[in-house]
Amino acid sequence: MHVEDPFLFQLFAIFVWAKLFGEVFERLSLPAVLGEILAGVILGPFGVALVVPDTSIYSVAELGAIFLLFTVGLGTHPKELLSVGRTSLYVALAGIMVPFIFGFSYMLLAHHSPHEATFVAAAMVATSVGITARVLGDMHVLHTRAARIILGAAVFDDILGMILLGVVVGLVSTTGNAWAQLLVTAIEAVGFALLMLFYAPRLVKRMEPGLERMSTHDAPLVISLAICIGLSYAAAKIGMAAIIGAFFAGLAFAEYSPRWNLLPRVSAINEFLAPFFFFSMGARLNLGVLDSGLMISAAIVCLLAVVSKLVGCGLPVLASGWKTAAKVGIGMVPRGEVGLIVALVGLQMNMIPASAYALVILMTAFTTLIAPPLLRAVFREDMAAEPALRHEQKTAV
């Protein structure tokens, strides 16, 4: 009886294929995440159907999304933002409002339902700064003012994006569109975020002595994991996305992460689980819906996604010259996990059709692919100044 274990087979196949596509993408200087999604598109049920994920795999993928956002939260330090100043806050705020307004207006004008317009617009909001940080890091220009504004804005952007996602999910979940309900949902989401931002870290601080007295092996890791799952469940329970809870759980423990060595270990869990999330994401993309009409829509949404961030994030820093504005604007263009998850939530709640889901995935891929070459172009001048700077530092030592 040589039993076939479909779960183990799917685990193995998905992990290996996702990482293989990721490796190829990395070697082509493209983001690995896009490779992992593409693996799902090609090998998944709408592609050659080599791997058709079952319920268990989708559950593992759900866990993957939770740990992805938990990791992002753990790596975010709201306290450091105070030093970056208000510029980043304004960049983040305008960088969220402009894409939302552009996206929402276009979708309504193109005769989509308000729910669909809301989800697609919300998916256009959140910047994924990972790609930008990596490109700028490779160019050794992370010390420039524009780079610091981008990194600061990205943190605000994450937090504001999460609050917006909470409002959107809560909003479309409520039946009817009464203003009272909108208000309740918004207060719920903002209240949850504020509680998490200001009260949770203090709670962790007060838990600290008790935690270190616990008999359980490695209590800090265990408690942080329990709180991550607990807040994810709580967020889903009050009508927001589970990942919002996971993100704020990470934020609450961010300050203690170095002391308890949380980030590297949670990252390991994420390293294992995330490929299932991205692969599943691709596996849900039905390329059959791509007709010429959708391609035109996709082109317009991609264009709006780029232009809206350029305008929204560039304007607040225009006083520093158009070059800085261009740098900041381009740096904020890439979208990533959060937008994808917004679309996924919409798809799972039957709030958006497969076509809108495809739209968001294409928009994410486009913004992620176009940003690196543009960034290299506008930051080239800082790079040229760099050897001199390093030389100075050396002689100063």
Place this chain on the structure above:
Amino acid sequence: MHVEDPFLFQLFAIFVWAKLFGEVFERLSLPAVLGEILAGVILGPFGVALVVPDTSIYSVAELGAIFLLFTVGLGTHPKELLSVGRTSLYVALAGIMVPFIFGFSYMLLAHHSPHEATFVAAAMVATSVGITARVLGDMHVLHTRAARIILGAAVFDDILGMILLGVVVGLVSTTGNAWAQLLVTAIEAVGFALLMLFYAPRLVKRMEPGLERMSTHDAPLVISLAICIGLSYAAAKIGMAAIIGAFFAGLAFAEYSPRWNLLPRVSAINEFLAPFFFFSMGARLNLGVLDSGLMISAAIVCLLAVVSKLVGCGLPVLASGWKTAAKVGIGMVPRGEVGLIVALVGLQMNMIPASAYALVILMTAFTTLIAPPLLRAVFREDMAAEPALRHEQKTAV
């Protein structure tokens, strides 16, 4: 639409309850693992049915077993065994054969089927040295000869136990009981083990330069995870238990674990997943099968489990005096994960009834609970000598 997400709820409830029971057990100086299993017994479907795990949770539990054995393998260093000498090997060998013979004979005499007898006997074989190591560590007697023999024997015991499990699973999986098939299965299991023990580490060594050139973020961790899942799948595919593959994958990477920082990170994954495994294990225990007949069987199996290790592991070191023999014998008494997994495999393959599964869980709990007080009694003399030794060391410095 405040959606109930049963998967997230079960994740949260199981993790928190398992860890809570574990914490209480730790505070009572009992092994946390037993607490996590008890949580499943009490809260699971055969208990108060507060948490009834669904397919996805059992899949996560399966992953938990795989990472548990991967972690054990990563922490095992076959090379160090060469220094411990042959005594440990003899202790391990006799400590495997005697319990197997005792268990198999009793089960046959008590009119159980040969398959049931084989599974229960195999579950009585593997020592789980964690409890012993912890008790001896707390007493500061890990440097004694008896302790070093125990730790060395435990490593051989793990490896031999895995080979035995491979043979047993392969054996009962084949239809019929022809000697030819027994031989094929045994050769398959031993061949797999030898390949993994001697060839796999060399393969990892040869992969090393390529690994460090890869573009994928944190390639060593990713590759080790891929190989862990791959070998688990391969082991299941050729008719052995998946965990055997995971264990040998760990063994193959053990040497490189410090360099690539694998153990702490894989342990984090294990820390998250293992509670689901132990809870599910308890959730499968049907206390309804416990009648007076089974209680008598359980008492006899528990007794045999203790006596057989005392005899099997004590005899090879009897030449060093009966005290050393008692120390080594008692140190090898606790059974753990491997035995439980053997029983679980039997249950899942419908090879053993719920009663035999209960038998193994009770035996594991009994041997784990009885060993620490006995160990403290026999090692007390070494503990008394300890302060003097530490004093000597201090004055020598």
